[in-house]
Amino acid sequence: MASRPKATVTPASADTHRRTREDHAAETAQDYAEAVADLIEAYGEARVTDLARLLGVSHVTVVRTVARLQREELLSTRPYRSIFLTTRGKKLADEARRRHLVVLDFLLWLGVGLTNAQRDAEGIEHHVSAETLAAMERICKTRGPRRKRRAGG
Amino acid sequence: MASRPKATVTPASADTHRRTREDHAAETAQDYAEAVADLIEAYGEARVTDLARLLGVSHVTVVRTVARLQREELLSTRPYRSIFLTTRGKKLADEARRRHLVVLDFLLWLGVGLTNAQRDAEGIEHHVSAETLAAMERICKTRGPRRKRRAGG
DNA sequence: CCGCAAGTGTAGCCCGTGCTACAAACTCAC
């Protein structure tokens, strides 16, 4: 195989593709930060069980992930106590929510129905660069809300 | 905590969040199918090493993942031989590439620079529902390509 | 035909995230 023209795929493509464990872990972190912020806002505190329900996983998974995020200083908690966001965690949550909202708004602007817009926003928000996010914001503004009547679907 | 108002988060939110191992595995499958298709087109065959380079992971990772995808009948290969797409694999690759192109085109339409558009498309393509994809296509067409001069940056 | 480099495969490790089953702590009501 030494002879065949090597797949001289530009290194860039590898870069483009590379989505490592760290990326996934970072997504999880954002989801948790966002969820904790939501719960605190809604109920005054975030508990393991509520997080589990909100995120759709077992409480065990939450416990372990919260432990990891605590190691990473995004959350803080003590055994059998509720969960808080650290300063860094708050920042992360804010960014995440902002992204989330921008993407969601944008999808609605695009004409996507609420249900799908919400679902897709969850997935997309972790993958939009600052540039794309800015473009989304811009277009939503300059062209005015084009949705309204579709908000139900 | 039996008393406090339970986080009566709509079950829907859990549904919205739930992104399981299977989702990740499915994304990987799409990436591999797409990559294999690309390599076959470009070089006539897909080999482990080329895939590794293209995807930016070690050959070992490729070998194991290819084995899994072979189990799932998306790819076929034999030891030390090159890798083929099964019928199902081809179908998956086609869908993936179509999505990819639509998303990429759309991002360019949005005014995002090529580099970021490519990177973001990689991430986003796995998370757009059929509805969103359709909306993207529609808007690209009805409003004509608004990019061109920005394709470089 | 033989050796060597490139390609491919295997062993074995780590980590994140999912689970069930079980144990411990907590809290409320009595």
Add this chain to the structure above:
DNA sequence: GTGAGTTTGTAGCACGGGCTACACTTGCGG
């Protein structure tokens, strides 16, 4: 204060996917 029910934590398993180190094939060039 105590018991019951809820919540939280722990043990132990599975799996995907990342890696390095090492072993084996392959195929080309001499």
